[in-house]
Amino acid sequence: MTQAVSFRGVCRHFGTIRAVDGVDLDIADGEFFAMLGPSGSGKTTCLRLIAGFEQPTAGTLAIYGEPAEGVPPYRRNVNTVFQNYALFPHMNVRDNVAFGLRVKGVGRAERAQAADEALALVELSGYGARRAGELSGGQRQRVALARALVNKPKVLLLDEPLGALDLKLREQMQGELRRLQRALGLTFVFVTHDQEEALSMADRVAVFAEGRIQQVGTPEEIYRRPASRFVADFVGSSNVLPSDFTGTGPSGRWASLRPEDIRLDPAGRAATVTSRAYHGRVVKLGLSLGGQELTALLPPGDLPEPGQSTHISWDPAKVHVMGPEA
Incomplete structure (x- = not known):
């Protein structure tokens, strides 16, 4: 099985703080993988290591078999969707989505077409001329997702992307993300502290605590056969x-x-x-x-x-x- 992301003995220390402490992990190509844990558990730092926003203190990290240490974010075939959307308020929706292509030097007509295709994927056809401020929270989240997808990444990183949405909209977006992942066949790496999100969406889940992985398994394995008291107590009740x-x-x-x-x-x-x-x-x-x-x-x-x-x-x-x- 092709591995999209591989960690081997990866550590990331900030002074005396061991944010990530000896992580070994393989994420398969085309897998919807969730990193679950409380604040400060190391899950977001692992996501940032994949993205290239952080570099390992020790250990090795590979993306589709290629060493990633020292490779800057713009040279990695990954994109990140953040919780705060990070949309440009002075741009319309189409230009927000096409921004990455513009940076890469893609022509105006080509990037406009690609942006419209990405908006269609997230069911926002016809919204290209609107401003971000005219959209609901759920629509802004879809635009952020389209902006990541338009670059055709091999790995899509999602950093608590639904945390700012209300319960009903969050549940709707969970289904949308799962539908998109299955339709596109991309590798999704999803960071969350919400156990229900992780269990309902992911193919496999890694439970983090204190910079280390406590257990990796399918949602049913994690829930029904927890490896430790921490996992049993944190995943559900x-x-x-x-x-x-x-x-x-x-x-x-x-x-x-x-x-x-x-x-x-x-x-x-x-x-x-x-x-x-x-x-x-x-x-x-x-x-x-x-x-x-x-x-x-x-x-x-x-x-x-x-x-x-x-x-x-x-x-x-x-x-x-x-x-x-x-």
């Missing part, structure tokens, strides 16, 4: 419990039990409800059982109130016991 408590796996290990896998069961273990919150499609119950605090997500209905007793159970097959290093 999980009840991280001693394996002795869940009755699964070797003694002394930690286990992950997702809240949606807990059910009310008259024949189950006695628990006390400590909190209850309505979330529309589900109700979130806080529970106390045998000295452990748990969270359950249940369908709305006749559920116990805080302070009341109930009984719960779970399918042992839904419990994931993590390795000894977790």
Whole structure:
């Protein structure tokens, strides 16, 4: 399989701060790959290393097999879409999209045609003459995407591109980005701190913390078989419990039990409800059982109130016991 991006022992230090600390990673050609983690975890620095905005302190980085260390951004066949769009307010939409081609010396007629084709890809045909200030947030995001795509990069880097959008528009754009990636067959590298975005869009996900990759896998692998307590707790929400408590796996290990896998069961273990919150499609119950605090997500209905007793159970097959290093 052709590798679009390869990290080998890559580090990026800023003084005593190890922003990226020994990352090994392969991103396949044509893959939608997500880098997920909290602020300061190293994911954005890795994106900037691919873009050429940063250079490794140590290790090697290759883009389609070509060493990238020391290669300036303009000589890399990659483009970046930023969260703040970075559109030029004095230019119309077509000129914004065509700006990179203008810098490369492409003729006016050719770059105008290419810009219109890129706008059609993001479903903004007919918007070329408008100013950026006349567009909605979602439309500006599409223009930024068209501006990156018009250069026909091999790798498209997306740095939290949906963070400034409201929830409904963000969900719509998630679907649009996935559609575009499949239609174009480009390698997308998507940085986000939003677990739902990463799980719903990516072919594979790398979870970052403290400059290192904690786990790489498909969304289902990351969610259902977290490698560590950090991954279990950060990706979605999980009840991280001693394996002795869940009755699964070797003694002394930690286990992950997702809240949606807990059910009310008259024949189950006695628990006390400590909190209850309505979330529309589900109700979130806080529970106390045998000295452990748990969270359950249940369908709305006749559920116990805080302070009341109930009984719960779970399918042992839904419990994931993590390795000894977790």
